[in-house]
Every structure is written in structure tokens, then in C-alpha cells.
Amino acid sequence: MLRNVMKPLSVRGDRACMQSASTRSLPTMLVPRVAAQRERVVCASSAVSKSLISVLKDELKYERENYRPDETLVPGPPNDFELDNPPGKNAFYLLKEYKNEAIIVEVDLDNQPDEDDPDVLDEDDEEPDSDDEDESMIVKFQVSVAKGSSALVFACASDGDLMTISHIAHESADADVEEDDNTSSYTGPVFEELDDTLQQAFLDYLEERGITAELGCYLRLQTVEKTTVEYQAWLARVKDFVSLE
Template sequence: MSALRQFKGLSNALRTVSLARSASTAVPARASIAARLAPRAAASASRVAARAFSASTSARSEGSSDAALSAKLQEELTYEETNTEGAAPGTTPEFLKAFQEQGIWTIVETQGSDEVTLTRKFGNEQIKLVFSISDVDQNQEDEFPTEEEDGEMNEDQPFSYPIRTSITITKPSSKGALVIDALAQDGAFLADSIAYYSDASVANGAGAEADWARRGLYFGPQFAQLDVAVQEEFERYLSERGIDESLALFIPDYAEYKEQKEYVSWLSNVKTFIDV
């Protein structure tokens, strides 16, 4: 019995020594792993900080020419707003005030669009006239009065930019529409063609589908090919509906005015984009 007890005591002592050795070797192992991971964690944190710094510095343009371009845009913007009638925000030129006071035509236009629409009612007719400011000719050589045959300048003859117009006349009592294409210039409408559509939706339609529906339709002869008496009656017909000399003078003026407004808006928008 004493020998057996001695053997068990020796066995327990050996187990205790073994566990102590295991514990002493395990702790340095864990410390070694932590030590190996520490440089990686520091490098990762450094990369995150670098990315954050890079993002913050690229949020604003740093081009060397930005400041100079912005200054020139502001210089041009100030000049246009100061020296052009109606270009400054909140101002309206006198010719436009006089036109609006007549209360005949309603102007429909959207900032950023180059298309302008004038609408009015005449009896049971709805009249719509559309033109584009892209027709404004900026060539300085075209801004002088015309020269007469004797070589002298005719300063009394009105001058204006030629603007293409499309005039549509519809009636609720008819499904059809009359469409007149004409040039507004020098206080007159010069008709090019007068087309009749049996379906007004085809005449007023926009897009590829409407263009396809208009293909192959007979639009009538060129206005100049009509009998002179018929031409004269058509001119009276249009004049009675307010498509006359005063409107032909207003349209080029308004096209130039809107083109100037759009240019000023463009300068402002581009400058803002450069500055941010």
C-alpha cells in the first residue's frame, strides 16, 4: 500500500510539472502572435488615414488655371449684366414691357431652352407661333443698314435678324390645322409655305413618331408659286390675326434678348462649376 501511494504521488508530481511547463510556454506564444500583428495593424491604419487625406484633398479642384479662368468669367459676366439692357437679373427691357402691355400674345419659354412659343386666341381659333433663338446671327457685318442702289445707306429701313417661324392655327370645330412656315425679318413675314393637315395632332406632334407620320404628306405648293392675288389675301389673313409688321419686328428683338439672357446664365453656371 505504501509503495502504491508513493507511485501515485510521483505520478501527480510529474503531471504538475508538465502542466507548469505547458503554461510557461503558451504565454510567450500568445505574446509573439500579438507582437507579429501589431506592425500590420499600424500599417493598415496608416493606409486608411492616407486614403482619407487623399479624398479630402481631391474634393476641390486644384488646377493652376482655375482661378484665372474664374476671374475672366466673372469679368465677362459683370460686363454683360452692366452693359446689356435686360441682361441683369430682375430687369425687363422697354420693348418687352410694351409688348406685354398690349395683352395680345402670351410668351411661353423655359430657361435653358432655345425655343420660344407665342400663343393667342382669335375668335374660335388657337394660334401658336414658334421660333428658335439659334437663328440669331452674331456677325457684325450684318448689323449695318442696307445700301441702296445709289450707294447711300438707307438708315430709315428697319433692320433685324432673320428668324424662322412656324405658325399653327387650329379650331375646335375642325380636326385639321393650318401650318405656315415664314421668315420674320425687317418688319415683315415672308411666307415660305402653307400646309394643311387633316389631323391637327400630326401637325403639332413632336418626336420621331410624329415625323414619321408627316412623311409623304402633300403640304401644298411653295407660297411664291401661288397666284399673286392668293398671296395677297393670305397676307391679309395673317395680318388680321396679329401676324404683322409689329410682331415681325418684335420676334428678332426678343430672340436676341433671350439669347443674351441664356449667355449670361451660361457664364454664371460655368463659373460656379469651375469654383466648386
């Protein structure tokens, strides 16, 4: 009885041992393949990273070799404004005190007209030549004239020869606080729909505070300068990141 009982057990045990041995040996057989695959992936990834680093270096070298600081910006902004140009940020500011008013001009690099935008074309609706690209550039900026607990906020643009207004809003100091009824505040009419006399009066209001075409010309040059400098810094940071082991 013991033999009859033990024999099947021995067979099952042998099969179990065979299955166990087979199961144990299977991963061992696959290890070289998996390792080889991983090695190929690592090598491919390394090659791609090296290629990217090389391109980044070439681009950074080109930018630095062709960069010339604009000497016309050295004296600083006109009309008694002071430049606040925080490194690494996508905006710069011009600051000024006028009587009891605090005036801030803000230029956001991410909020500029596209070169292909029809609104940026010249009067003949023709795209400017590459040599005239800088001369045809339009810069958009925001002017805040604050006093007391509120401010007038002007959305402006300039090509260096003319200065235009597209919108005017009157904002309180706590304009960013959400209203209880969740309704938006009225920010003002479309500027172009205002009476011509009123439009000119607003332009004169800004001109008295130093917001002129001359300032617009400075903003254009400073926008190009900051964009170039920040782009170089971005290239360097990305290159250093990709180079990390």
C-alpha cells in the same frame, strides 16, 4: 546527395529572392516619379481651370454691366398675344385665341439667320454697319393656326417692317405619329411659286389674326432680349460647374 540537391535549390532560391527583392523595390523607386508627375498634371489642370473661371467671370461681369432691359417690351406683345417665355429654354411663344382657333407663334433661338447669310443683307447687298445691326436683324418664326384636329403651320420671317412667308403646311393633330408605309406626307408647295394673288391672300389671313410687321418688330426685340438673358444664365452655370472641387 542532400547537399548536392539542396545546393542548386539554394542558388535558385537566392536568385528568386534577389529577383523578388528587385521586383518589390522597382515600384518603390518609381513612386516619387509618378507622384511628381501626377502633382504636375493636377497643378496644370488647376491653373487651366482657374484661368477659365477668371475669363468666365470677366465675360459675365461685362454682360451684366452692359445689359439694359428693353423698356419697349414691358407692355407685352401687341395684337392681344400673351408671352410664354420659359427660363432656360431656347424658344419663346406668343399665344392667342381667335374665334375657334388656337394661335401659337414660336421663335426658336437656334433657328435664326446667320448675320453673314447673304439672305440677311440689305437690298444693295452690303453688310450693315454695326450701328444698324439691330435695325437690319431678321427674325424667323413659326405660326400655328389650329382648329378641330388639324392646323395650318406657317414658316415666317420679319425685319420689323415687312412680314414674309416661306412655307405653309397643313398638319393633323397626330402628325408626329409614324405612318405605316414610312412615306413622308406632302407638306405643300414652295410659297414663292404660288400665284401672287394667293400669296397675298395668305398674308391677309395672317394679318387678320394679328401676325403683322408690328408683331415681327416685337419678336425681333424679344429675341435679342432672351438671347442676352439666356447667355448670362449660361455663363453663370458654366462658371459654377468649373468652380466645383
